[in-house]
Amino acid sequence: xxxxxxxxxxxxxxxxxxxxxxxxxxxxxxxxxxxxxxxxxxxxxxxxxxxxxxxxxxxxxxxxxxxxxxxxxxxxxxxxxxxxxxxxxxxxxxxxxxxxxxxxxxxxxxxxxxxxxxxxxxxxxxxxxxxxxxxxxxxxxxxxxxxxxxxxxxxxxxxxxxxxxxxxxxxxxxxxxxxxxxxxxxxxxxxxxxxxxxxxxxxxxxxxxxxxxxxxxxxxxxxxxxxx
Numbered sequence: 080x081x082x083x084x085x086x087x088x089x090x091x092x093x094x095x096x097x098x099x100x101x102x103x104x105x106x107x108x109x110x111x112x113x114x115x116x117x118x119x120x121x122x123x124x125x126x127x128x129x130x131x132x133x134x135x136x137x138x139x140x141x142x143x144x145x146x147x148x149x150x151x152x153x154x155x156x157x158x159x160x161x162x163x164x165x166x167x168x169x170x171x172x173x174x175x176x177x178x179x180x181x182x183x184x185x186x187x188x189x190x191x192x193x194x195x196x197x198x199x200x201x202x203x204x205x206x207x208x209x210x211x212x213x214x215x216x217x218x219x220x221x222x223x224x225x226x227x228x229x230x231x232x233x234x235x236x237x238x239x240x241x242x243x244x245x246x247x248x249x250x251x252x253x254x255x256x257x258x259x260x261x262x263x264x265x266x267x268x269x270x271x272x273x274x275x276x277x278x279x280x281x282x283x284x285x286x287x288x289x290x291x292x293x294x295x296x297x298x299x300x301x302x303x304x305x306x307x
Contacts, residue, residue, distance in 0.1 A: 080110060080111060080112060081110070081112075081182065081184070081230075081233055082112050082114070082183065082184035083111060083112065083113050083114070083184065083186075083187070083226060083229075084113070084114040084115075084116065084154065084155070084184070084185070084186040084187070085113065085115050085116065085186070085187050085188075085189060085222050085226075086116045086147075086151065086186065086187070086188045086189065087115065087116070087117065087118060087188075087189040087218070087222070088117070088118050088189070088191055089189075089217070089219055090115045090116070090117045092219045092223075093113065093115045093219075093222075093223075094106075094115075095223060096223065096227075097113065097226055097227065097230070101231075101236055101237060101238070102227075102230055102231075102236070105230065105233065105235065108235070110234075110235055110236055111230055111233060111236075113226075114154070116150060116154050118146065118147060118150045120150070121146045121147070121150040121153065122146050128146075129142060129143060129146050129147075130142055130143060130192050131143050133193065137193070138193070139192050139193030140192040140193060141192060141193055141196055142190065142191065142194070142196065142199075143196065144195070144196035144198050144199045147188070147195055147196070147199050148199050148202070148203065151188070151199070151203055151205075152203075154186070155186050156184070159184055159185060159186060160179075160185040160186070161185070161186045161188065161203060161205045161206065162185065162186065162188065162206050162207070162208050162225075163187075163190060163195065163200060163205050163206070163207050163208075163218075164187060164188065164189055164190060164207075164208060164209070164210070164218035164221040164222055164225070165190060165194065165208070165209060165218075166209050166213070166214050166215075167207060167209065168206070168207030168208040168209040169206075169208055169209065170208075170209055170210075170211070171208045171209060171210050171224075171228075173228070175208070176225075176229050176232060179225075179229045180229050180232035180233055187218070187222045187226070188205065189217055189218030189219045189221070189222050190217065190218045191216075191217045191218070208225070209221075210224050210225065250289075251300060251303060251304040251307060252286075252289040252290060252292075252293045252300065252304060253289060253292045253293045253296060253297060253300070254289060254292075255286075255288040255289045255292070256288055258273060270284070272284045290304075
């Protein structure tokens, strides 16, 4: 079982969509679990204060280091990977999703306001990751994205483990075009090669399509692919 954990100021958001469909069934089968921790529970004053103004001035508020650290220390194990969802973190990609799917457990921290005190990140060996070059109001949406991409890689979750190995990014390329019945729709037919029954030709066609799409739409991926 993969044990996942989320530290958040809005625990009611979880598990959200991850409790439905294949992921909900996988959770019921104990292929994965989710523990949700309310960071505010670590606050000790009557107002449950979790944030304060930044030293040096500036707009916004920061999560207090004592509160967040206490929440982390009370709910994580030594050696467990801890991630803070941050726009300045390293980009989350398929390779990292694969790595996390092989872990026994990991924790995601959802930030809010203007971020967190830097001392927490450095003293608790926290890795910063970003799901893209844009800013969200909080880390909860990003956490759902990370969990979604990791859970589908767990054996037995999708039901057909082969399907995940043929998808976009698995081989460094974008996925080839897909077609299903009816064979002719709005006067457009499925490519002949897919009807040929020649699996070798179909494999070659799909690879050539993936390469062409990647070259045009994601030149950054194409350059990496050519180097490998």
